[in-house]
Amino acid sequence: MLEFSLKLRLYLSLLLVVGTALVKIENWISLFIYIIVSIFWVVLLRVKVEKLFKILSLQILFLGILVLPQGYERAGFLLLRSLVCLVFLISFLLSIPAHTFGSIIRSLPLPAPLKLNLYFSVHFLEKLKIEIEKMNLSAQLRGLNGTTSWIRYTNASMIGSLYIRTLEKAERVNKAMYLRGFSGEFPPEKILQTKERIILNAILFLVSVITLGSYFFD
């Protein structure tokens, strides 16, 4: 599994998430199959279970509050189905290094302008995060982040100056990219190998059978 391309792993996790999310409510057999698959998925991707549970525990609280008035059985199903979806996606995200996020974006079946926007946003997120940390630190050093009322001009001016910095950076990057010959298009992307395509189609077939089957067989 691990030697498969990032693109295949992304497509498989998306397929499994969609398949699980669309299982008919209270069809426990289909959900049970997906629970087994999710355990295999975690093992195959060698995800750190402790880290995975830490992320999931935050979601359990929120989702639980939302569905509990539905009664224990229905709420249990909804909660479990949602958590299995999260296990598929979070396991995939935990198994890849952060610098490959750009490649993930490029692999998505989306219109080119949207993909371009996504790519640049992801690429600069880390840089903006560092800017925010710097601004937060400097605000704290100046004693501006106290426990005063939340209607603070500091927050607004911080975000405002972040926008100014962002635009200035964007203008510099834009010029630099055009000087290096960027035409607004990505180079052609790698396509899936035959073996990978067979696996993807096989999983697509299985997911379709399990999910559609949940509507016909109780």
Place this chain on the structure above:
Amino acid sequence: MHLPDGFVSVPVALSTGILSGGVLWVSLQKTSSTYGSRHAVVLGLTTAFIFAAQMINFPIFGGTSGHLLGGGLAGALLGNPWSAILCITTVLIIQALLFADGGITALGANILTMGIGSVSMAWILSRTLLAVFGGNKKYLPIASGIGAAISVLGTSLACAIILALSGISEASIIIPSMAGIHLFIGVGEGIITGSILAYLLKVRPDLLPGEENTFRGILFPVIIIFLLAGIVSLFASALPDGLESVAQNLGFKNLRENSSNVVQTPFSRYEINGLGQIGKSMAGLLGALVCFGIAFVIARIVKDKNA
């Protein structure tokens, strides 16, 4: 407010997905003429900025906190709703794919509520207010702040309706609980949006969209308002409203009919006698026209005094 996977039923996921896809396609067509590939970096970085701004939490009460949704802010900064829709949609896709915040199958619903709904509501409201204020740029922070605040409440209601339609929660439970908490988050959103724009107006006014022609600026909101008043009013519920329902339960509903001091109004019960459904639509249109006229005249008087 992000709906997770498994919380949106198949019909709702499909219909919201198709609807969002359609609006997104129009947004891409519209932005290609204004932005194109040359400014992809600028739009990308503005999107990243909105994402980053969402990370800054503000406390509400009782240990809970809220953060920016950014629909109103994106619209005000980019100067057109199509780019703002694209911007918020990108944020939502990143959150769903890279942070598992919001579901893949619920992406259509999330884009429809938090992307398209939030941006459109904030845009229409802020442009209408700005036009009432005479299109002056100095009123942009207050107009956008009010628009952003109300859009958060509207978005939370849309989100609650989607959950109710999906059979996850009963409308009577989910709508008041979502509206209650988002009322406060909306106020926070409005203040932060307005303050950011006030700061930018003071420091770098050139970054904000220019002065608007009053009539051009209000044309689109006016069309929407009249469509709502004229067409959507036809589908209004015939059931009694809150007060009528209470009156019925407590047995004082017939007091009005029995009273001798009732003044007859031209459009009593939002109808024009003898015109049936068309009369209802016309009453809605005329009502909206009168309200708009009064607001416009007041705004002109206030503006002339301040000028």
